[in-house]
Amino acid sequence: MATATWTRRHVLSLEDFTSAEYDTILQTAASCREVLSRRTKKVPALQGQVVANMFFEPSTRTRSSFELAAKRLSADTLNFAPGTSSLTKGETILDTAKTYLAMGADMMVIRHREAGVPHAIATEMDRLQTNVGILNAGDGQHEHPSQALLDLFTITSLLDFEYPRLKLLADKKIAIVGDIVHSRVARSNIWSLTASGAEVHLAGPPTLVPQEFTEYVQGTGDQAESPIPNRRLFLHWDIEPALKDADFIMTLRLQKERMTAHLLPSLREYHQRYGITRDRLKLCHPGVKILHPGPVNRGVEISSELMDDPQFSLISQQVTSGVAVRMALLYLMGSGKS
Numbered sequence: 001m002a003t004a005t006w007t008r009r010h011v012l013s014l015e016d017f018t019s020a021e022y023d024t025i026l027q028t029a030a031s032c033r034e035v036l037s038r039r040t041k042k043v044p045a046l047q048g049q050v051v052a053n054m055f056f057e058p059s060t061r062t063r064s065s066f067e068l069a070a071k072r073l074s075a076d077t078l079n080f081a082p083g084t085s086s087l088t089k090g091e092t093i094l095d096t097a098k099t100y101l102a103m104g105a106d107m108m109v110i111r112h113r114e115a116g117v118p119h120a121i122a123t124e125m126d127r128l129q130t131n132v133g134i135l136n137a138g139d140g141q142h143e144h145p146s147q148a149l150l151d152l153f154t155i156t157s158l159l160d161f162e163y164p165r166l167k168l169l170a171d172k173k174i175a176i177v178g179d180i181v182h183s184r185v186a187r188s189n190i191w192s193l194t195a196s197g198a199e200v201h202l203a204g205p206p207t208l209v210p211q212e213f214t215e216y217v218q219g220t221g222d223q224a225e226s227p228i229p230n231r232r233l234f235l236h237w238d239i240e241p242a243l244k245d246a247d248f249i250m251t252l253r254l255q256k257e258r259m260t261a262h263l264l265p266s267l268r269e270y271h272q273r274y275g276i277t278r279d280r281l282k283l284c285h286p287g288v289k290i291l292h293p294g295p296v297n298r299g300v301e302i303s304s305e306l307m308d309d310p311q312f313s314l315i316s317q318q319v320t321s322g323v324a325v326r327m328a329l330l331y332l333m334g335s336g337k338s
């Protein structure tokens with residue numbers, strides 16, 4: 001498996017990822033997918049290493065897929081659940097991380113409802129001069145890098161199964177529809193998809209797709225210093241211009257738990273204006289495919305029958321890709337440690 005262009009200890013955000021890093025992940029994930037197709041779906045790559053899954057927020061897909069990925073690489077896993085842990089006795093998150101460090105954790109996969117928690121733990125691990133790698137598995141509304149990478153792997157594999165790579169998306173149009181403002185998945189995907197050269201179109205009601213969002217890419221950091229200049233990001237408050245000739249649609253869950261104000265009239269009206277339906281697909285490129293990170297509110301962001309239609313929906317491929325991509329991340333971060 002290729003590790004040539006990998007130097008990162010932590011994966012916290014995709015903002016500063018280079019094209020070479022994306023391609024290294026995609027190629028390594030393709031090798032991992034091959035491992036997963038064998039009769040014995042396991043390699044000894046991380047034997048003896050400890051991966052601590054620290055999910056301070058509920059998760060089905062991400063947590064299970066990191067756990068399976070670690071096991072397929074022969075790492076030992078520690079699973080932490082906030083309800084049954086010493087957090088309920090008042091232990092701080094940094095102390096929890098230090099406890100796992102003392103047990104010999106080599107990597108920590110962290111999800112937390114507050115943005116910046118994985119970063120804070122990574123800073124502390126570096127300050128203590130440990131070798132521990134931190135993987136952000138979703139922090140508040142900030143980022144969810146492994147989700148965006150598995151989305152990237154899913155769509156580039158569709159275009160070239162053997163050799164998925166970033167540039168395959170250079171002339172594609174991708175619509176991201178729905179609750180962008182509360183979505184860490186959207187924020188990470190904006191970095192990876194615009195890095196490919198694709199045109200990325202955001203669509204949703206103004207309360208969920210605020211005008212300032214274009215500045216998310218254009219205003220962050222110095223464009224000249226960014227590893228990826230000239231990102232192409234567009235914003236719409238109607239869904240039609242975003243869907244017109246789109247090759248891929250990424251629809252997002254309405255994050256009811258993160259909505260502090262009443263940002264929507266009703267779910268029915270939302271579906272009428274922004275829901276992905278068979279009728280709306282007529283606007284898109286004929287071969288259009290639909291992604292959704294899950295969990296899905298059936299009949300809200302996407303019609304229920306479309307979600308289950310394998311001609312259009314990539315949702316189950318996304319889940320399958322998740323294991324290979326998370327194996328690739330753990331492998332790249334973990335190789336060289338032991």
Ligand code: NCD
Pocket residue numbers: 061062138144147184185252253255293294295
């Ligand atoms: C997402 C998350 O938790 O950020 N889900 C996931 O990881 N597959 C998206 C969501 O919760 O809507």
